[in-house]
Amino acid sequence: MEEKPEKLIVNGKRLDGREPGELRPLKIQAGVLKRADGSAYVELGGNKILAAVYGPREFHPRHLQQPTTATLRCRYNMAPFSVSDERKRPGPSRRSIEISKVTREALEPVVFLEQYPRAVIDVFIEVLQADAGTRTAGITAASVAMADGGIPMRDLVASVAVGKVDGTIVLDLNKYEDQYGEADMPIAMLPRKKEISLMQMDGNFTPEEFRQAIELAILGCEKIYEAQREALEKKYSANLGGE
Numbered sequence: 001m002e003e004k005p006e007k008l009i010v011n012g013k014r015l016d017g018r019e020p021g022e023l024r025p026l027k028i029q030a031g032v033l034k035r036a037d038g039s040a041y042v043e044l045g046g047n048k049i050l051a052a053v054y055g056p057r058e059f060h061p062r063h064l065q066q067p068t069t070a071t072l073r074c075r076y077n078m079a080p081f082s083v084s085d086e087r088k089r090p091g092p093s094r095r096s097i098e099i100s101k102v103t104r105e106a107l108e109p110v111v112f113l114e115q116y117p118r119a120v121i122d123v124f125i126e127v128l129q130a131d132a133g134t135r136t137a138g139i140t141a142a143s144v145a146m147a148d149g150g151i152p153m154r155d156l157v158a159s160v161a162v163g164k165v166d167g168t169i170v171l172d173l174n175k176y177e178d179q180y181g182e183a184d185m186p187i188a189m190l191p192r193k194k195e196i197s198l199m200q201m202d203g204n205f206t207p208e209e210f211r212q213a214i215e216l217a218i219l220g221c222e223k224i225y226e227a228q229r230e231a232l233e234k235k236y237s238a239n240l241g242g243e
């Protein structure tokens with residue numbers, strides 16, 4: 001593992017040159033996989049993440065079907081080559097099972113599941129390259145993939161982490177900041193309603209820091225939401241143009 005840098009904030013700027021409230025470079029593309037019903041690709045700094053959506057389709061085995069709603073199934077997975085250190089083993093881990101669960105909980109509130117009783121909607125998130133904030137970037141990608149797949153939704157879900165490094169509240173932590181900072185709080189938001197559907201916490205905030213962090217997360221999610229919508233508009237207008 002790399003050594004802890006002496007300082008994570010120098011002259012008010014972060015080690016990668018960002019201001020405390022700045023996102024890493026973000027790129028979102030909708031409709032990148034032919035075989036999936038919906039798909040999206042997200043790059044956020046060093047993160048590269050693919051999301052694929054299948055369904056709504058018949059849920060097998062049948063005894064798992066829910067008579068009045070569809071089931072949303074999410075699987076978050078890190079490719080074994082997505083991280084540089086020795087920590088990642090192929091296959092499900094405690095961590096990926098937890099992230100799959102919170103991803104489902106973050107996305108469920110926007111989906112009109114009641115429109116498809118007994119069906120299943122499958123959401124696959126594959127982390128190809130990881131640089132901290134993969135659960136939140138995965139949720140951002142998944143909601144674009146769901147919209148791309150025509151899943152009826154109330155809104156998109158935008159997601160980003162906020163945290164504290166060297167006593168400063170920062171948006172969108174990179175790997176160093178995640179590893180050596182004092183706090184990390186992944187947030188997912190339904191931007192139109194300003195409802196929060198994911199909030200986790202690693203570390204400590206004072207109540208005032210917590211308020212600041214939430215405000216910053218809301219601003220970050222609004223920027224991400226804009227990029228999500230642009231990606232969908234781009235795909236949609238390309239289709240109208242007969243591509």
Ligand code: UDP
Nearest residue numbers: 083087088130131132133134135136175178
């Ligand atoms: N990480 C890693 N190996 C692992 C799990 C995580 O190198 O097995 C790295 C990876 O860069 C990840 C970061 O640690 O993005 C932070 O992981 P965390 O569990 O906090 O989740 P994330 O911030 O990605 O949502």
